[in-house]
Amino acid sequence: MMQLICRDTELLPDARDIARRYGFELVRNGAETGPYFLQYGFDGLELCPADNPKASVRVDFAAGANDHRRRFGGGKGQDIARAVGVRSYCPSVLDATAGLGRDSFVLASLGCQVLACERHPVVAALLEDGLRRGACVAEVAEIIGRIRFHYGNARELLLSGREYPDVIYLDPMFDHDPRQKAAVKKDMQAFRDVVGQDEDSDALFLTALDHVRCRVAVKRARNAEPLAGLSPVLSLKGKANRFDVYVLAKVAPPEA
Ligand SMILES: C[S@@+](CC[C@H](N)C(=O)[O-])C[C@H]1O[C@@H](n2cnc3c(N)ncnc32)[C@H](O)[C@@H]1O
Structure with missing residues (x-):
């Protein structure tokens, strides 16, 4: 324990x-x-x-990388915004693999209402704590106000029928080669050690396709196979990652 x-x-x-x-x-x-x-x-x-308590992982939305990305991240032109389809209409997004909330925070800073879902108890506790502290910091409180948090399995949440978002965003743990440990930043290494692999991401992805209004966007390692072997409609390639986009309908407000 x-x-x-x-x-x-x-x-x-x-x-x-x-x-x-x-x-x-x-x-x-x-x-x-x-x-x-x-x-x-x-x-x-x-x-x-335990062997280096100073190399700790903490969620901080008002400082460090989150703050830098909020101020200089490229707004609606960045790949994640294009993958999710943020334009004049800001879709509601279920971030089904919220992790430490970095992508949820980016999407909320673009104006999306985000439901951040995380199932791992350690990661969920870190994220919830970061959201609680961030809500008290003036510069980011409004953004944090657009993020709802859910502790649990996103697939079960979708199957319960309680959520029907415009967009579902997935960023499951990439397969990683243990020999590459040296190249991974210390905080990401801690994260990977504690969470391990997401072996069931195909099932989550297939469920997402059935429970979303407009599209599913998936972050993958640049050269990884697409989830469930399904070719995306659109793929946005960056240096290390790519976003696979599965379009069901135009990202636009729901018809009344
Ligand atoms: C690579 S991390 C996501 C990082 C995140 N995009 C960020 O910006 O910090 C993947 C996370 O998804 C979580 N996850 C994977 N499958 C899930 C599921 N079915 N329901 C909820 N969380 C899930 C894992 O526990 C892990 O914390």
Whole structure:
């Protein structure tokens, strides 16, 4: 069981709540038992490698890469915006593989209403914590206000019939070669170690095609096979990634 360390008495009630909802073991002090542990402090929730707690992963929408991408990311001209079909109409998007919320944040900053769905307890807890803190920062509060968060399996959510978004966005974990570890940034390595592979992304993709109004957009490694072997209508290739787009209808407001 993942350990959640909280050393500040004042924060214990919140830490207890996080531990209960996500199934972590709450501990007051050190004694890490696995290669990773979670730490909750006044700066929020962090995932820390036990052998290097300073190389931690935390979701911060108001600083670092998220902030840089919000200000200089290229707006509606960037590939993710074109893949999702953001123009004058901003579609509602189910980000079915929300991860640390970077893509959800980009889409929300373009004006989309985003439902960010994440099933992994550690990743979901980090994302929820980042959204909670971001909602208190003036520069990004409005953007965060466009993101709803759902902890659970996106395929089950779609099959429940509770959501029927304009667009479904998928970014499942890429197959990765363990020999390439050295080339991966430390935070991404921690993320990959904890989450592992998404072996069921074909099933999620096929379900998405049946539960969406306008299109499904899939982020893939540049040379990866398309999901479920289905050729996309459109493919936007970047340096490392590409976006496969499966069009069902024009991205436009629903008819009244
Ligand atoms: C590569 S990461 C996504 C990164 C994300 N696009 C971002 O910008 O931070 C893939 C994530 O999708 C999640 N995931 C995969 N299949 C899922 C499913 N069926 N339902 C919910 N989350 C899923 C994994 O747990 C993992 O955290």
